[in-house]
Amino acid sequence: MDRRNFLKFSSASVAAMCAGTVGLVSWTPRAHAATINKTYYITEGFIAQPDGVDVYFRGFSNNTNSLAVPGEHMIVQEGDTVNITIVNTLNSSHNFTIDGFEDDNGDPVDTGRIRGGRSATVSFKAANPGTYMYHDSRNAPYNRLVGLHGGFAVMPAGRNNQLYPGSRTFVQQHFWIFHDIDPVWHNAVRNGNTPNTAYSPRYFTINGLVGRPPGAPGSGDPSLDAMHDPRSALHGHVGDRTLLRVLNPGLCQSSVHTHGNHMEWLTDNGTVRDDVWEKDCIYLEGDMGKMDAIYPFDSPPDAWPRVSTGTYPMHLHTEMSQTAGGGLYMFGSLTDIYFE
Numbered sequence: 001m002d003r004r005n006f007l008k009f010s011s012a013s014v015a016a017m018c019a020g021t022v023g024l025v026s027w028t029p030r031a032h033a034a035t036i037n038k039t040y041y042i043t044e045g046f047i048a049q050p051d052g053v054d055v056y057f058r059g060f061s062n063n064t065n066s067l068a069v070p071g072e073h074m075i076v077q078e079g080d081t082v083n084i085t086i087v088n089t090l091n092s093s094h095n096f097t098i099d100g101f102e103d104d105n106g107d108p109v110d111t112g113r114i115r116g117g118r119s120a121t122v123s124f125k126a127a128n129p130g131t132y133m134y135h136d137s138r139n140a141p142y143n144r145l146v147g148l149h150g151g152f153a154v155m156p157a158g159r160n161n162q163l164y165p166g167s168r169t170f171v172q173q174h175f176w177i178f179h180d181i182d183p184v185w186h187n188a189v190r191n192g193n194t195p196n197t198a199y200s201p202r203y204f205t206i207n208g209l210v211g212r213p214p215g216a217p218g219s220g221d222p223s224l225d226a227m228h229d230p231r232s233a234l235h236g237h238v239g240d241r242t243l244l245r246v247l248n249p250g251l252c253q254s255s256v257h258t259h260g261n262h263m264e265w266l267t268d269n270g271t272v273r274d275d276v277w278e279k280d281c282i283y284l285e286g287d288m289g290k291m292d293a294i295y296p297f298d299s300p301p302d303a304w305p306r307v308s309t310g311t312y313p314m315h316l317h318t319e320m321s322q323t324a325g326g327g328l329y330m331f332g333s334l335t336d337i338y339f340e
């Protein structure tokens, strides 16, 4: 297929779409259940990577002229009626399902097969507060790996500061969706083939972007630089406890590592932990791993004299995840934590 037939994107279209919805994407605390309607359009195209290489992706996008990888996060409240429509603009078949989630009736959410050019709607009542990944589970893991994934969360009814009733509290929340990308596999999927080469990821992203070191092209641009993307970078004053909903649609296992403070580790792959450990490194399983943790925004305990401002990095503790294109260092899955 002629490449000019595809939409081409810098990463910009993804982050720009979310500007103004910092952190609390699509959810504000409210007293009553609501009806939430959302439409995702399955689109495809190329996204320029930090070394200039255009890589093929598919995404759950907000309109037919964009390409969102990951798709926009959804946060709903327990008891809400949720209607999600998927418009498949491609020729290939896809579905939309929320991994591990059961609705008010104990049923999973899944559109089933949506043939090329068709649409489908799932309607359900939200239950089971927590963090989930929505994705296309067909042709697994390939449709998910080429970009058909995003974050979904249910807030407990009547609470705006807890992950589940009785959990430790927070004042703001973010999704951190980590991903790893093998362009050879993406290209095979583009051509309708099943990848038959060894998995060799060359790009590592957080919410679809990589960090850009100072002085590098795109550094400081919130639509390109994960250290300045409002979806990823943490901003807070001392005491602004921040929930991190961490998802891994990629295949690589990771270790999420924060500076400044340890994280309070609340859940491991959807299971609430009996004890809340405070750790500066938390293991994230590959191939659909997830965890929740709170970054407490305490005055950094190791700093002397005591400080309440400063900037600290978050990065994955696997070396290759901090590179792009097979070795470009510091163009990987990292962001910054700003004490203000």
Ligand SMILES: [Cu+2]
Pocket: 257, 259, 313, 315
């Ligand atoms: Cu470090």
